[in-house]
Amino acid sequence: MTADRPRTSLLGTTALLFEAPGETTLETQRRIWAVAHEAAGFPGVREAVPGMNNLMLVFVEPPRRPEEIEQRLLELWNVVAPLPIAGRCIDLPVAYGGEAGPHMADVIEHTGMSVDEIVERHSAPTYIVFALGSHPGYCYLGGMDARIATPRRKVPVLKIPRGAVSIGGSQTGVSASDGPSGWNTIGSTQIAFFDVNRSPPALLQPGDSIRFKVARVLR
Amino acid sequence: MIKILSVGALATVQDLGRTGGLSLGVGTSGAMDPLALAAGNILLRNQENTAAVEVPVFPFKVRFERSTVFAVTGADCAGRLDEAPVLPWWAHRAEAGQVLSLSHPKQTTWRATRAYLCIADGVDVPAVLGSRSTQLRGSFGGYEGRPLRDGDELPTGRSNGRAVPGFGLVPPGLALPLEADGVPAVRVLPAAEYDCFTNSSQDALWSTGWKITAQSDRYGYRLSGRELNPLRPLELRSHGIVPGVIQVPHGGQPIIQMRDAQPSGGYPKIGTVIEADLWRLGQAPIGSNVRFIRCSWDEALGASADIRRWLANSRRLVELHCGERGGR
Numbered sequence: 001m002t003a004d005r006p007r008t009s010l011l012g013t014t015a016l017l018f019e020a021p022g023e024t025t026l027e028t029q030r031r032i033w034a035v036a037h038e039a040a041g042f043p044g045v046r047e048a049v050p051g052m053n054n055l056m057l058v059f060v061e062p063p064r065r066p067e068e069i070e071q072r073l074l075e076l077w078n079v080v081a082p083l084p085i086a087g088r089c090i091d092l093p094v095a096y097g098g099e100a101g102p103h104m105a106d107v108i109e110h111t112g113m114s115v116d117e118i119v120e121r122h123s124a125p126t127y128i129v130f131a132l133g134s135h136p137g138y139c140y141l142g143g144m145d146a147r148i149a150t151p152r153r154k155v156p157v158l159k160i161p162r163g164a165v166s167i168g169g170s171q172t173g174v175s176a177s178d179g180p181s182g183w184n185t186i187g188s189t190q191i192a193f194f195d196v197n198r199s200p201p202a203l204l205q206p207g208d209s210i211r212f213k214v215a216r217v218l219r
Numbered sequence: 220m221i222k223i224l225s226v227g228a229l230a231t232v233q234d235l236g237r238t239g240g241l242s243l244g245v246g247t248s249g250a251m252d253p254l255a256l257a258a259g260n261i262l263l264r265n266q267e268n269t270a271a272v273e274v275p276v277f278p279f280k281v282r283f284e285r286s287t288v289f290a291v292t293g294a295d296c297a298g299r300l301d302e303a304p305v306l307p308w309w310a311h312r313a314e315a316g317q318v319l320s321l322s323h324p325k326q327t328t329w330r331a332t333r334a335y336l337c338i339a340d341g342v343d344v345p346a347v348l349g350s351r352s353t354q355l356r357g358s359f360g361g362y363e364g365r366p367l368r369d370g371d372e373l374p375t376g377r378s379n380g381r382a383v384p385g386f387g388l389v390p391p392g393l394a395l396p397l398e399a400d401g402v403p404a405v406r407v408l409p410a411a412e413y414d415c416f417t418n419s420s421q422d423a424l425w426s427t428g429w430k431i432t433a434q435s436d437r438y439g440y441r442l443s444g445r446e447l448n449p450l451r452p453l454e455l456r457s458h459g460i461v462p463g464v465i466q467v468p469h470g471g472q473p474i475i476q477m478r479d480a481q482p483s484g485g486y487p488k489i490g491t492v493i494e495a496d497l498w499r500l501g502q503a504p505i506g507s508n509v510r511f512i513r514c515s516w517d518e519a520l521g522a523s524a525d526i527r528r529w530l531a532n533s534r535r536l537v538e539l540h541c542g543e544r545g546g547r
Binding site (some may be wrong): 007009010011012013014015017019024046047048049050051052053054055056058061062064066131132133134135136137138140151152153154155156158168169170171176177179180182194196200201202 | 238239240241242243244245246347348354356357358359407408410411434438452454455456457458459460461462463464468469470474481482483484485486488491492493494495516519520523
């Protein structure tokens with residue numbers, strides 16, 4: 001969703017959501033990181049959670065007047081300097097299509113492209129980790145080629161495996177553990193994104209990046 | 220220590236949930252009925268966040284390996300301690316070796332499906348990332364990061380030495396009922412995409428019943444009812460979400476995020492069940508209907524205040540009783 005101005009909305013009495021305007025960009029995400037950094041210290045805020053060009057603030061207790069926090073966020077958005085984070089880059093070998101990518105057919109049908117074109121476009125960019133979410137250690141990545149964007153599935157799949165490489169709308173990512181998902185799985189890789197005994201437990205953090213290397217393509 | 224003798228699917232160790240991990244993708248987990256957990260701990264004069272066993276499927280059988288005081292809150296499961304009946308929402312003494320059995324909840328007293336076994340010693344599994352709740356998706360927390368199995372031996376802490384048996388509380392299912400047209404209800408605040416749905420979809424949300432389908436669990440409740448349609452297809456960027464968010468995937472049948480929900484998502488959100496009513500949903504049986512009542516921010520704050528008042532009153536009653544019995 002793009003609008004020309006930031007939007008705020010309530011997530012019940014638990015949290016509020018701030019959504020940046022415009023197309024999804026790294027520059028906007030850097031402003032989100034900067035606002036998150038500041039807003040984490042707002043009184044009454046338990047956690048500031050960046051998403052894809054948006055930010056969720058979780059309340060300690062439902063505030064008497066949430067509009068005051070919304071107003072503060074909007075003011076901060078206008079003055080904040082983007083926070084550049086330069087992280088590390090990891091390469092992930094991916095098996096595309098076949099059993100490794102059971103929904104490749106849906107992406108082919110939606111985009112009208114061949115498997116090879118989809119794989120080429122998916123593996124070309126260096127993807128920046130914009131945010132973590134979904135499940136422990138999972139990374140939301142920025143930079144997917146808009147031409148391979150494919151809508152989320154009509155009904156979520158009850159279980160997709162760890163390592164599944166998938167496309168949901170204009171985003172792509174890699175499942176960090178087995179679980180339900182509404183995204184289209186086009187391939188698979190192997191990596192441990194999260195280990196509770198590691199410090200920090202998540203392998204990657206916002207600002208790090210991922211490159212997908214084509215291991216094989218199953219047609 | 221307590222030993223699990225017989226357990227159905229998906230019984231887990233839970234406290235009030237894990238905070239501060241959302242930015243790592245770690246959802247909150249925690250008791251589906253946080254009010255029952257807190258009240259059970261209040262009855263035993265524990266910290267309200269003390270870990271307990273959440274039991275969603277019956278029969279359930281456990282042996283106390285040393286004497287303690289315990290309470291079973293949530294559903295009324297016709298409990299037995301050896302042969303003696305066990306009142307729900309009541310503090311009982313168990314001697315070492317005694318066996319507690321819980322059977323399928325009676326829906327005649329109040330409607331609830333999950334029981335909480337709270338003990339004065341607390342379930343003493345290690346806190347992981349600040350909580351003892353089981354994180355099923357991440358396979359950590361709780362007991363070895365997984366649901367309980369027959370034969371599991373759960374460590375318990377030192378008895379708090381303060382719990383006094385022989386006293387109970389009136390369950391909130393009786394004390395704080397909420398219905399719409401005779402159907403159990405929860406209060407909802409409209410969410411970001413509410414205005415993106417057709418008028419008839421908005422109307423259906425508030426005026427019709429929603430059946431909790433069999434594909435419902437700690438992650439989320441998949442509902443069935445009238446189809447909810449956006450004015451035009453929506454693809455959102457992934458953003459933070461919380462338990463209670465009512466998402467509408469493209470199929471038009473809503474899903475309510477529950478305690479094991481992922482902390483982010485991208486389906487359109489038509490509303491969010493307020494935090495103060497999530498315990499009601501946590502106890503709603505599969506196959507039953509639920510209604511959504513639209514509420515204002517101030518009404519939602521009022522609902523939170525009602526919960527705080529109920530807990531404070533419970534604490535007061537327990538302290539009064541324990542004072543009379545000479546406990547301290």
